[in-house]
Amino acid sequence: MRHRRGARVLLLDDEGRLLLARGHDTDQPERSWWFTVGGGIEPGESDRDAAVREVLEETGLRLDPADLQGPVWTRSAIFDFYRERCRQDEVFYLARITGTQAAVPLTREGWTEIEHDVVDEMRWWTLPELRQVTIEVFPASLPDLLEPLLDGWDGQTRHLGEATE
Template identity: 55%
Template sequence: MPDALTYGLGPDWVPGPDGVPFRRAARVIVVDEADRVLLVRGHDAGEVTRSWWFTVGGGLDDGEDVRAGAAREVFEETGLVVAPDDLVGPVLTRSALFDFARVTCRQDEEFFLARVSGAHDFSDDGWTELERDVLDEVRWWDLDALDAAVADGTVVYPTPLPELVRTLLGGWDGTTPHLDESSV
């Protein structure tokens, strides 16, 4: 059976017990002082007309602490510096099964919240070759505009993101709900 590298997914993907490429990931809901959420738009390497918006983050290195990985991913994907101790949460865990590059993948994620200044020029200096190929833009979203875009068919992951962000803007209550989005 081919491994995840065969499909161009990267070294953080390993075959799970069922043979499906699997990885653990850290994601960060980045919010600015205007309560806008920072999202990345990417497209499917195997089906370029399919795109979606998602939170900053990605796979954890082998043995990497999830908070350290989350902070590293924020820096690599945006150029923003966020200290692991400044991350709130985890505010959500998510299990996802999805198709990417014509491969079914499984990912377990921990989400954190970070407050930053919106006055920042984004950098793609830390992007991998795959990210340079499939990531299309990074931008701040007003939550009302995000709701309207979702109502018009824009795909966002995790799917309840606008509602989750609104809840977190009122302060994190210390709970970590789990979201199962494991249907392809």
């Protein structure tokens, strides 16, 4: 099984909306799901630097590592993707964009070829909207996990456990 480490970002705008991507696997184009911004940590790269890089590549938004709070969560997930069984150990950071930064349009300029193949859209979600989503959302129970963070992070990193997706 392929193993990698990942850094993900709970990116909130000044209205408290969360940015998620919707994607699918090429082997199962009929199945899609929503997930947080982020991806693999490169060799020699810190978790924070990977999170900032992934936000820039996937959205065009520039963050400073100091903009990140956390990690607020950790988890391990086993999933099939791109015809491969993977285990990813993830850290999740919280970041808020405000003012002019929140007005910057999202871009796909930094997307990899695989991301162009499997990422269908990006969208900002309010918590009530997110609770109404009918397809899978990762991590599981994201609205309930996110709600306590909307007013600020308490400084504790919570482990979400292991998931098979």
